[in-house]
Amino acid sequence: MSFNKLNLHPNLLKAVAECGFTQATDIQREAIPVILSGRDLMASAQTGTGKTAAFVLPTLQRLLTPALKNGKGPRVLVLTPTRELAIQVNDHIRQFSRGSRFTTGTVVGGMPYPPQIKMLRNPLDLLVATPGRLMDHMDKGLVNFSRLEMLVLDEADRMLDMGFIDDIRAIAQTMPKARQTLLFSATLEGEVLKIARQILIDPVRIALASNHERHASIAQHAHQADSIEHKHNLLSYYAAQTSLSQAVIFTATKRSADQLSKRLTADGHASAALHGDMSQHRRKRTLDNMRRGKIRLLVATDVAARGLDIKDISHVINFDMPMEAENYIHRIGRTGRAGATGTAVSLVGPEDRRKLSDIQRLTGSKFSWTVIQGLEPRPAKKKGEQPARKARADQARPRSQDSRPKHKAGQRKPKFGGQGKSHYRSQAKAA
16 A cells, blocks of 8 residues: 555655655554554554554654643653664654654663753653653653653563563553553563553554564574584674675673674674663664664674664574574564565574474474585484493493402492502501
8 A cells, every 4th residue: 555545744755755665564554544543552563564654654643733732741752662772763753754843852771861851841742762761750750741642652562571561550650541552562462461451442453463473584594503613603604695785693692792793803794792781872883883884793682682673684693592482583573674585594502402492382383404514513412322432431441240349248349449448547647
């Protein structure tokens, strides 16, 4: 469906066209009319299907009309789980608000408090925030929601996973009840469904996809890795491929992300790390360099599993398998976005077998092993087979039943090579 058929304001349609978008995605086609009608909405869709634009465009259209109340504070609040996702939402707002005048702001952790405090003292059209930092300002009485018209919960399941459920409840309770609430999540079940029932009123439900569905546009490969060095060799193979334009390589810890990035840089690759210990300025600079093509290999922890929207990512490589099966879905969703194709590679060590089973159970598909010539895994040991080193040692030192020391039945087996303790005590005294 063309955006022209979605009853959007001409200014917004012009901005959409300037961004190069012509046809609305499924989630945009389904969600935009519902949001424009003023109904509450809870929606799920696969990563990379245009979900952010699905709520940003109708939100901006609402802001083109005069505010219902005068005063300070935002008319629209968008809550996101991470700073990276907040930055992405702001980028969409800037793109689609060309030709219109909106006052917008961001409240996220890792940034100085004074500029945020100054911003919150003035009227705002739209505020994008993370729950933790917003609660800091609310506890100090610096946030005014008296004229709020719309609340948007983006990546609601991720916010709940990060422990923000109480903060979300507290934030919602301070807002006018006569508001429109939108909830977007990868899944609409469990705690997400529970919180939706508490803060949404008679919502329209849109479920276009679930985490259990395989990403049809992403080719998924799994490699058996015998050791950490085997993983490095497999990673080097993919990094050398010309088909890899840009890749996100996921590791389990911040330290391993830094170490792997340094190793890749030493090998001549344009690489950088991205994790939670980095300052906001440094993280933003890293993402900007990635978008400009200055970084080819981004080594990240799961902080980048959601909210990272870079169109040229051709590969996602799981150097370490995720602890939570659902994070696999969000990781590989960094590639194959907006109709493009992508490749997801998982390097599975001996300690990762259970994680792989959980992922296969979640996705409903069984992985087939991919083998690269020259980088084959060692053959698996047969049941009951001794390690080669131990077998060789046993052959070098054969020991028959007849060669063992003999002692009478019921007699205590002597220690210290057949000599009793008393022998060694007498030797010690003589010395």
